Amino acid sequence: MTILITAGPTREAIDPVRYLSNRSSGKMGYALAEAAAERGHRVILISGPTMLAVPDGIDYVPVETADDMYRAVGKWIGDCEIAIFAAAVADYRMAEVAGQKIKKKGETLTLELVRTPDILASARKDFSYQGLLVGFAAETENLENNARGKLERKGCDLVVANDVSRRDIGFNSSENEVLLVFPDRSELLPMASKEHLGHVLVERIVAMAKPSCSSCSSC
Numbered sequence: 178m179t180i181l182i183t184a185g186p187t188r189e190a191i192d193p194v195r196y197l198s199n200r201s202s203g204k205m206g207y208a209l210a211e212a213a214a215e216r217g218h219r220v221i222l223i224s225g226p227t228m229l230a231v232p233d234g235i236d237y238v239p240v241e242t243a244d245d246m247y248r249a250v251g252k253w254i255g256d257c258e259i260a261i262f263a264a265a266v267a268d269y270r271m272a273e274v275a276g277q278k279i280k281k282k283g284e285t286l287t288l289e290l291v292r293t294p295d296i297l298a299s300a301r302k303d304f305s306y307q308g309l310l311v312g313f314a315a316e317t318e319n320l321e322n323n324a325r326g327k328l329e330r331k332g333c334d335l336v337v338a339n340d341v342s343r344r345d346i347g348f349n350s351s352e353n354e355v356l357l358v359f360p361d362r363s364e365l366l367p368m369a370s371k372e373h374l375g376h377v378l379v380e381r382i383v384a385m386a387k388p389s390c391s392s393c394s395s396c
Protein backbone atom coordinates (compact mmCIF):
# COMPACT_ATOMS: atom_id res chain seq x y z
CA MET A 178 0.00 0.00 0.00
CA THR A 179 1.04 3.63 -0.28
CA ILE A 180 1.06 5.37 3.10
CA LEU A 181 1.40 9.12 3.71
CA ILE A 182 2.75 10.11 7.11
CA THR A 183 3.15 13.63 8.50
CA ALA A 184 5.68 14.02 11.31
CA GLY A 185 7.61 16.46 13.46
CA PRO A 186 6.83 20.04 14.41
CA THR A 187 6.28 22.88 11.99
CA ARG A 188 8.27 26.08 12.27
CA GLU A 189 6.59 29.45 11.71
CA ALA A 190 8.91 32.39 11.13
CA ILE A 191 8.54 35.52 13.29
CA ASP A 192 11.37 37.40 11.60
CA PRO A 193 14.54 36.31 9.71
CA VAL A 194 16.09 34.80 12.88
CA ARG A 195 13.18 33.71 15.12
CA TYR A 196 10.32 31.25 14.88
CA LEU A 197 7.35 29.72 16.70
CA SER A 198 7.43 25.94 17.13
CA ASN A 199 6.84 23.18 19.69
CA ARG A 200 8.64 20.32 21.48
CA SER A 201 7.69 17.53 19.06
CA SER A 202 10.72 15.32 18.33
CA GLY A 203 9.13 13.56 15.34
CA LYS A 204 10.03 10.16 16.86
CA MET A 205 6.52 8.67 16.64
CA GLY A 206 6.00 9.64 12.99
CA TYR A 207 9.47 8.41 11.99
CA ALA A 208 8.92 5.13 13.86
CA LEU A 209 5.69 4.65 11.89
CA ALA A 210 7.49 5.44 8.62
CA GLU A 211 10.29 2.99 9.39
CA ALA A 212 7.89 0.23 10.43
CA ALA A 213 5.75 0.71 7.31
CA ALA A 214 8.80 0.69 4.99
CA GLU A 215 10.21 -2.44 6.68
CA ARG A 216 6.89 -4.14 5.98
CA GLY A 217 7.22 -3.39 2.27
CA HIS A 218 4.85 -0.44 1.95
CA ARG A 219 5.61 2.69 -0.05
CA VAL A 220 5.94 5.53 2.44
CA ILE A 221 5.71 9.26 1.73
CA LEU A 222 7.03 11.00 4.87
CA ILE A 223 6.17 14.71 4.98
CA SER A 224 8.20 16.07 7.86
CA GLY A 225 8.87 19.33 9.62
CA PRO A 226 12.41 19.97 10.93
CA THR A 227 13.71 17.22 13.27
CA MET A 228 17.09 15.88 14.46
CA LEU A 229 16.24 12.36 13.25
CA ALA A 230 17.88 10.37 10.46
CA VAL A 231 15.59 9.81 7.49
CA PRO A 232 14.66 6.10 7.39
CA ASP A 233 15.91 4.12 4.39
CA GLY A 234 13.60 3.30 1.52
CA ILE A 235 11.03 6.06 1.92
CA ASP A 236 10.03 9.11 -0.13
CA TYR A 237 11.01 12.03 2.09
CA VAL A 238 9.36 15.42 1.65
CA PRO A 239 10.91 18.00 4.01
CA VAL A 240 8.78 21.02 4.88
CA GLU A 241 9.07 23.90 7.30
CA THR A 242 5.74 25.64 7.85
CA ALA A 243 2.13 24.48 8.26
CA ASP A 244 1.34 26.03 4.88
CA ASP A 245 4.20 24.05 3.26
CA MET A 246 2.89 20.87 4.90
CA TYR A 247 -0.66 21.60 3.72
CA ARG A 248 0.55 21.98 0.11
CA ALA A 249 2.71 18.84 0.27
CA VAL A 250 -0.19 16.79 1.68
CA GLY A 251 -2.47 18.14 -1.07
CA LYS A 252 0.08 17.09 -3.69
CA TRP A 253 0.61 13.51 -2.44
CA ILE A 254 -2.50 12.34 -0.58
CA GLY A 255 -4.35 11.34 -3.77
CA ASP A 256 -1.74 8.59 -4.33
CA CYS A 257 -2.33 6.99 -0.91
CA GLU A 258 -4.61 4.34 0.57
CA ILE A 259 -3.62 5.30 4.13
CA ALA A 260 -2.82 8.73 5.62
CA ILE A 261 -1.45 9.06 9.15
CA PHE A 262 -1.13 12.58 10.60
CA ALA A 263 1.41 12.44 13.41
CA ALA A 264 2.82 15.97 12.93
CA ALA A 265 2.53 18.57 15.69
CA VAL A 266 1.42 21.39 13.43
CA ALA A 267 1.61 24.94 14.81
CA ASP A 268 -1.93 26.25 15.24
CA TYR A 269 -0.92 29.87 14.57
CA ARG A 270 1.57 31.73 12.41
CA MET A 271 2.50 35.41 12.16
CA ALA A 272 -0.10 37.53 10.34
CA GLU A 273 2.94 39.05 8.61
CA VAL A 274 6.53 37.85 8.98
CA ALA A 275 8.81 40.80 9.83
CA GLY A 276 11.25 41.51 7.01
CA GLN A 277 14.02 42.53 9.44
CA LYS A 278 15.04 41.26 12.89
CA ILE A 279 12.58 42.74 15.41
CA LYS A 280 14.45 45.14 17.74
CA LYS A 281 13.69 45.26 21.45
CA LYS A 282 11.93 48.51 22.36
CA GLY A 283 9.19 48.61 25.01
CA GLU A 284 8.66 46.31 28.02
CA THR A 285 6.09 44.26 26.12
CA LEU A 286 5.76 43.08 22.56
CA THR A 287 2.50 41.93 20.98
CA LEU A 288 2.61 39.62 17.97
CA GLU A 289 -0.45 39.27 15.75
CA LEU A 290 -1.04 35.61 14.92
CA VAL A 291 -3.48 34.00 12.51
CA ARG A 292 -4.66 30.38 12.30
CA THR A 293 -2.80 27.89 10.14
CA PRO A 294 -4.77 25.39 8.03
CA ASP A 295 -5.95 22.28 9.90
CA ILE A 296 -4.30 19.81 7.55
CA LEU A 297 -5.93 16.69 8.97
CA ALA A 298 -9.41 18.24 8.70
CA SER A 299 -8.56 19.30 5.12
CA ALA A 300 -7.95 15.71 4.00
CA ARG A 301 -11.64 14.98 3.51
CA LYS A 302 -12.83 18.59 2.99
CA ASP A 303 -10.27 20.16 0.65
CA PHE A 304 -8.56 17.12 -0.88
CA SER A 305 -11.61 14.80 -1.11
CA TYR A 306 -9.49 11.99 0.34
CA GLN A 307 -11.39 8.70 0.50
CA GLY A 308 -8.76 6.40 2.03
CA LEU A 309 -8.14 5.39 5.63
CA LEU A 310 -7.49 8.46 7.78
CA VAL A 311 -5.63 8.35 11.10
CA GLY A 312 -5.07 11.34 13.38
CA PHE A 313 -3.16 11.81 16.62
CA ALA A 314 -4.37 13.67 19.71
CA ALA A 315 -1.97 14.97 22.34
CA GLU A 316 -4.09 15.92 25.35
CA THR A 317 -3.51 17.04 28.92
CA GLU A 318 -7.10 16.28 30.11
CA ASN A 319 -10.26 14.41 29.06
CA LEU A 320 -8.19 12.20 26.75
CA GLU A 321 -10.93 9.96 25.38
CA ASN A 322 -13.62 12.65 24.96
CA ASN A 323 -11.28 15.11 23.27
CA ALA A 324 -9.91 12.43 20.96
CA ARG A 325 -13.42 11.28 20.04
CA GLY A 326 -14.38 14.89 19.24
CA LYS A 327 -11.40 15.09 16.86
CA LEU A 328 -12.26 11.76 15.27
CA GLU A 329 -15.75 13.04 14.43
CA ARG A 330 -14.85 16.62 13.45
CA LYS A 331 -11.94 15.67 11.22
CA GLY A 332 -13.52 12.60 9.56
CA CYS A 333 -10.98 10.09 10.92
CA ASP A 334 -11.27 6.30 11.08
CA LEU A 335 -8.94 6.19 14.08
CA VAL A 336 -7.41 8.70 16.50
CA VAL A 337 -4.30 7.66 18.42
CA ALA A 338 -4.46 9.59 21.69
CA ASN A 339 -1.81 10.17 24.29
CA ASP A 340 -1.66 12.06 27.56
CA VAL A 341 1.09 14.68 27.23
CA SER A 342 0.77 15.78 30.86
CA ARG A 343 2.72 12.61 31.76
CA ARG A 344 6.49 13.07 31.68
CA ASP A 345 7.30 9.40 31.02
CA ILE A 346 5.51 9.21 27.66
CA GLY A 347 4.62 11.29 24.62
CA PHE A 348 6.38 14.50 23.54
CA ASN A 349 10.15 14.16 23.23
CA SER A 350 10.10 10.78 25.02
CA SER A 351 11.17 7.42 23.53
CA GLU A 352 8.19 5.64 25.08
CA ASN A 353 4.51 6.06 24.52
CA GLU A 354 1.22 4.70 25.87
CA VAL A 355 -1.69 5.34 23.58
CA LEU A 356 -5.45 5.00 23.58
CA LEU A 357 -6.88 3.93 20.23
CA VAL A 358 -10.19 5.73 19.65
CA PHE A 359 -12.36 4.17 16.91
CA PRO A 360 -15.86 5.36 15.91
CA ASP A 361 -17.49 2.59 17.97
CA ARG A 362 -15.01 1.81 20.76
CA SER A 363 -11.69 2.59 22.44
CA GLU A 364 -8.71 0.40 23.32
CA LEU A 365 -5.69 1.14 25.52
CA LEU A 366 -2.38 -0.24 24.25
CA PRO A 367 0.29 -0.99 26.88
CA MET A 368 3.28 1.36 27.26
CA ALA A 369 6.02 0.51 24.77
CA SER A 370 8.93 2.06 22.91
CA LYS A 371 7.89 4.24 19.98
CA GLU A 372 9.68 1.75 17.66
CA HIS A 373 7.58 -1.16 18.92
CA LEU A 374 4.42 0.94 18.88
CA GLY A 375 5.21 1.95 15.28
CA HIS A 376 5.03 -1.71 14.25
CA VAL A 377 1.88 -2.43 16.28
CA LEU A 378 0.11 0.63 14.87
CA VAL A 379 1.14 -0.02 11.26
CA GLU A 380 -0.07 -3.62 11.53
CA ARG A 381 -3.44 -2.54 12.96
CA ILE A 382 -3.89 0.34 10.50
CA VAL A 383 -2.99 -1.74 7.42
CA ALA A 384 -5.46 -4.44 8.56
CA MET A 385 -8.19 -1.76 8.81
CA ALA A 386 -7.44 -0.51 5.29
CA LYS A 387 -7.33 -3.87 3.55
CA PRO A 388 -11.07 -4.44 2.97
CA SER A 389 -11.39 -1.17 1.03
CA CYS A 390 -8.03 -1.35 -0.76
CA SER A 391 -8.37 -2.59 -4.32
CA SER A 392 -5.68 -0.59 -6.08
CA CYS A 393 -2.45 -2.15 -4.90
CA SER A 394 -0.73 -5.47 -5.50
CA SER A 395 1.06 -5.70 -2.16
CA CYS A 396 -1.92 -6.90 -0.12
Ligand code: C5P
Binds near residue numbers: 268
Ligand atom coordinates in the same frame (compact mmCIF):
# COMPACT_ATOMS: atom_id res chain seq x y z
O1 C5P B 1 -6.68 19.65 16.90
P1 C5P B 1 -5.36 19.04 17.22
O2 C5P B 1 -4.21 19.87 16.79
O3 C5P B 1 -5.20 18.57 18.62
O4 C5P B 1 -5.37 17.70 16.34
C1 C5P B 1 -4.28 16.85 16.29
C2 C5P B 1 -4.28 16.10 14.98
O5 C5P B 1 -4.55 16.98 13.89
C3 C5P B 1 -2.94 15.47 14.68
O6 C5P B 1 -3.17 14.30 13.92
C4 C5P B 1 -2.23 16.55 13.87
O7 C5P B 1 -1.22 16.00 13.04
C5 C5P B 1 -3.38 17.13 13.07
N1 C5P B 1 -3.27 18.56 12.75
C6 C5P B 1 -3.05 18.96 11.45
N2 C5P B 1 -3.01 20.31 11.15
C7 C5P B 1 -3.16 21.24 12.11
C8 C5P B 1 -3.38 20.84 13.45
C9 C5P B 1 -3.42 19.49 13.73
O8 C5P B 1 -2.89 18.11 10.56
N3 C5P B 1 -3.11 22.53 11.80
